[in-house]
Structure formats: C-alpha cells, structure tokens
Amino acid sequence: xxxxxxxxxxxxxxxxxxxxxxxxxxxxxxxxxxxxxxxxxxxxxxxxxxxxxxxxxxxxxxxxxxxxxxxxxxxxxxxxxxxxxxxxxxxxxxxxxxxxxxxxxxxxxxxxxxx
Numbered sequence: 863x864x865x866x867x868x869x870x871x872x873x874x875x876x877x878x879x880x881x882x883x884x885x886x887x888x889x890x891x892x893x894x895x896x897x898x899x900x901x902x903x904x905x906x907x908x909x910x911x912x913x914x915x916x917x918x919x920x921x922x923x924x925x926x927x928x929x930x931x932x933x934x935x936x937x938x939x940x941x942x943x944x945x946x947x948x949x950x951x952x953x954x955x956x957x958x959x960x961x962x963x964x965x966x967x968x969x970x971x972x973x974x975x976x977x
Contacts, residue, residue, distance in 0.1 A: 866915035
C-alpha cells in the first residue's frame with residue numbers, strides 16, 4: 863500500500879510546487895488532484911495501482927467527516943441565524959449538480975457511441 867500513497871502524495875507535492883512557482887489561483891490540493899486525474903487519463907498511473915488506497919479511504923469514510931462535524935458544532939449559533947439561506951443554497955446547488963452530472967453523462971455517452 864506504499865506505492866499508491868506515494869503516488870497520491872507525490873501529486874499533492876507537485877501541486878504545491880506548481881502553485882508556489884506559478885501563483886495559480888487554485889488550492890494546491892486541487893492542482894494535485896488534477897495532476898493525478900491527468901496521470902490516470904493518460905494511463906501513466908493505472909487505476910488498479912490506486913485500488914487498495916481507495917478501498918481503504920472508502921471503508922473509513924465516516925472518520926474523515928469527524929472534523930467537519932466538530933466544526934459545525936462550534937459554529938452552531940451562526941448556523942442557526944443563517945439556517946434558511948444555508949438550506950436553500952444547499953438545495954439549489956444539489957439540483958444544479960444533479961442536472962450538470964446528467965448532462966455530462968449524456969454528453970459522454972453520445973461521444974462513446976460515435977466511436
């Protein structure tokens with residue numbers, strides 16, 4: 863399980879370096895994940911190589927939500943004051959993501975059928 867961890871952290875480190883050198887206005891972690899996506903798409907890194915790490919993360923997913931849950935508890939008074947805007951924006955953004963995902967899926971399927 864060392865190799866997949868090195869691949870993911872290597873992409874994260876490269877993302878940090880790229881953001882530091884170029885000043886790209888994106889978080890380094892996003893740049894790193896885009897690099898990982900590029901490596902997967904070009905098949906430089908095989909999906910199978912990351913399977914053990916992704917299985918580990920999926921099986922321990924609840925653990926990664928603990929910090930976010932604690933943060934919600936710390937700011938409950940602010941959340942209570944803004945509850946309606948939070949719920950409305952969450953609902954609207956969820957609907958928009960569902961629509962965008964559906965359109966993207968249809969677009970990708972139509973491109974694959976042409977091949």
